[in-house]
Amino acid sequence: MTTRITRTAALLALATLTATACGTNQPPSLFTKGQVSVGVKSDQPGTSYLDGYDFNGFDITVARQLLKKLGTEPNFAAVPSERRTTAVTEGRQDLVIATFSITDERSAKVDFVGPYATTPQGVMVRKDDHRIKNLSDLRGKSVCAWSGTTSGTALQKIPGLVFSGKTTADGCVRALENHQVDAVSTDTVILYGFAQSKQYPNLKVVPGIDIDSTNRYGIAMQKGHREDCYKLRDALRDYLNSSDWKRDFTTELPVVPDADAHWEAHYKPNADDLDKYSCRDKPAP
Amino acid sequence: MTPRRPPRPEPEHLHNEATATGDHSIAAGNIRNVVIRWALQHPSARWLPLLLACAALVVTGTAWPDGPASQYVLWGALVAVALGTAAARVLVQRPRDARIVATLSLVSVLATVGAWLAFRDVATHGEIDATGKITSKAPDLVDGAPLTLTLRVSPGEARDALRLTLAIDDHDPTAPTCRPVSSVALTSPPYGGAATPAAIHDGGTFDIPVDPQARTVRIDLTLHTDHGCRMDITTTEATLHNA
Numbered sequence: 001m002t003t004r005i006t007r008t009a010a011l012l013a014l015a016t017l018t019a020t021a022c023g024t025n026q027p028p029s030l031f032t033k034g035q036v037s038v039g040v041k042s043d044q045p046g047t048s049y050l051d052g053y054d055f056n057g058f059d060i061t062v063a064r065q066l067l068k069k070l071g072t073e074p075n076f077a078a079v080p081s082e083r084r085t086t087a088v089t090e091g092r093q094d095l096v097i098a099t100f101s102i103t104d105e106r107s108a109k110v111d112f113v114g115p116y117a118t119t120p121q122g123v124m125v126r127k128d129d130h131r132i133k134n135l136s137d138l139r140g141k142s143v144c145a146w147s148g149t150t151s152g153t154a155l156q157k158i159p160g161l162v163f164s165g166k167t168t169a170d171g172c173v174r175a176l177e178n179h180q181v182d183a184v185s186t187d188t189v190i191l192y193g194f195a196q197s198k199q200y201p202n203l204k205v206v207p208g209i210d211i212d213s214t215n216r217y218g219i220a221m222q223k224g225h226r227e228d229c230y231k232l233r234d235a236l237r238d239y240l241n242s243s244d245w246k247r248d249f250t251t252e253l254p255v256v257p258d259a260d261a262h263w264e265a266h267y268k269p270n271a272d273d274l275d276k277y278s279c280r281d282k283p284a285p
Numbered sequence: 286m287t288p289r290r291p292p293r294p295e296p297e298h299l300h301n302e303a304t305a306t307g308d309h310s311i312a313a314g315n316i317r318n319v320v321i322r323w324a325l326q327h328p329s330a331r332w333l334p335l336l337l338a339c340a341a342l343v344v345t346g347t348a349w350p351d352g353p354a355s356q357y358v359l360w361g362a363l364v365a366v367a368l369g370t371a372a373a374r375v376l377v378q379r380p381r382d383a384r385i386v387a388t389l390s391l392v393s394v395l396a397t398v399g400a401w402l403a404f405r406d407v408a409t410h411g412e413i414d415a416t417g418k419i420t421s422k423a424p425d426l427v428d429g430a431p432l433t434l435t436l437r438v439s440p441g442e443a444r445d446a447l448r449l450t451l452a453i454d455d456h457d458p459t460a461p462t463c464r465p466v467s468s469v470a471l472t473s474p475p476y477g478g479a480a481t482p483a484a485i486h487d488g489g490t491f492d493i494p495v496d497p498q499a500r501t502v503r504i505d506l507t508l509h510t511d512h513g514c515r516m517d518i519t520t521t522e523a524t525l526h527n528a
Contacts, residue, residue, distance in 0.1 A: 150459065213461050
């Protein structure tokens with residue numbers, strides 16, 4: 001009798017365990033750990049820059065703000081542009097917040113939460129160089145972009161432009177300072193970050209040049225964490241709807257409002273667009 | 286004196302009395318009786334409903350107008366009944382009751398006729414899949430670019446509306462995505478009233494009135510997207526139907 005009761009209890013326990021295991025298909029939440037590993041850029045002043053031992057810039061502030069809302073903290077690590085996707089897909093970083101534009105190709109591999117910022121693509125030149133005033137002036141000029149970015153792809157579509165590729169942002173900016181190239185082209189939010197830096201006092205962003213379509217920055221995370229993705233999206237929605245976004249943007253990139261009267265229209269995303277781009281295999285209307 | 290009663294008719298003529306008058310009607314009645322007897326009793330006749338159903342099925346197959354499967358539900362059900370009862374008629378060789386044979390044959394023939402009528406209704410008024418006949422893709426379009434989709438309509442495909450579903454995709458998947466901000470609007474309605482809706486996003490569907498007499502339908506559209514975006518527009522589904 002006792003044996004039968006023991007066997008029945010064991011079977012019931014096994015069935016309960018099996019049902020529990022089958023029911024919880026979701027991986028453990030990224031945000032229940034004390035820290036979340038976040039891949040960021042280290043060579044882009046204004047947006048994401050390693051200054052001594054501290055990361056700073058708008059991307060860094062966004063990461064801190066959103067993770068604080070979710071009750072956790074970021075643990076930053078530098079990620080080169082061309083490894084932003086694999087840093088997430090191979091599990092080296094939980095999130096990547098690194099001026100990472102949302103594209104169809106990337107959305108198929110990682111989940112994005114965004115946009116947390118939007119930006120046109122522009123051109124930066126030396127302050128004493130007045131040859132480039134509009135898009136057609138780029139014909140015959142040597143223009144640098146770094147690998148793993150959407151900017152490089154867009155530049156190569158412009159006829160007559162001499163494309164010069166480098167592996168890092170720093171490589172392009174040094175090439176411009178050293179007169180090896182005539183201009184650097186990437187997202188204007190990044191260019192303004194360089195132009196406002198005390199490290200690069202001889203550089204300026206050419207106003208009014210708008211190359212290709214608007215870039216929308218997203219926070220990348222591994223697919224399969226949709227619940228976390230929705231939590232992060234909702235945190236971003238709150239952030240965009242509050243005055244914090246404007247305060248943080250103008251603190252990190254004060255030169256942008258000075259240079260562009262319509263800067264909010266160009267750089268601040270609409271919170272209503274979050275559902276179109278976030279937590280999807282393919283951005284959709 | 287009691288008057289003579291008229292002679293009683295012969296028993297074999299009783300069957301025709303209600304409708305028949307004259308020698309020809311008697312002959313027709315006899316032929317019908319012979320046919321019915323043959324249909325119920327002759328070994329070859331049991332194949333007749335199945336042959337009829339199969340023949341109708343072959344003819345419908347040659348004139349199949351395509352379109353969504355849902356519109357063929359009634360036809361399919363009737364074909365199933367026709368074939369089922371016809372097959373049963375073949376299998377039931379020596380029934381205890383002749384009425385079983387008669388019922389199976391009758392139901393099979395009626396279902397075949399019903400299936401044929403249902404098929405003709407779909408062929409005349411049903412939906413026609415025109416996806417393969419309309420312009421399939423317009424690649425690399427910028428904001429404000431016009432595009433014209435052309436559809437050639439055969440005389441038997443005359444319908445008064447076209448349901449058109451379009452995909453609006455980034456031309457370059459490595460460029461920043463523009464899909465959520467892109468839409469396609471109908472430049473002008475090709476015939477009669479306005480299309481619904483007036484504009485669609487990726488995966489959206491227009492319902493556009495078209496001239497049922499026209500052999501070539503032209504749909505003029507305009508792409509609306511952000512500056513710098515380059516989009517591909519693909520027809521994913523086109524269905525001619527009656528509104």
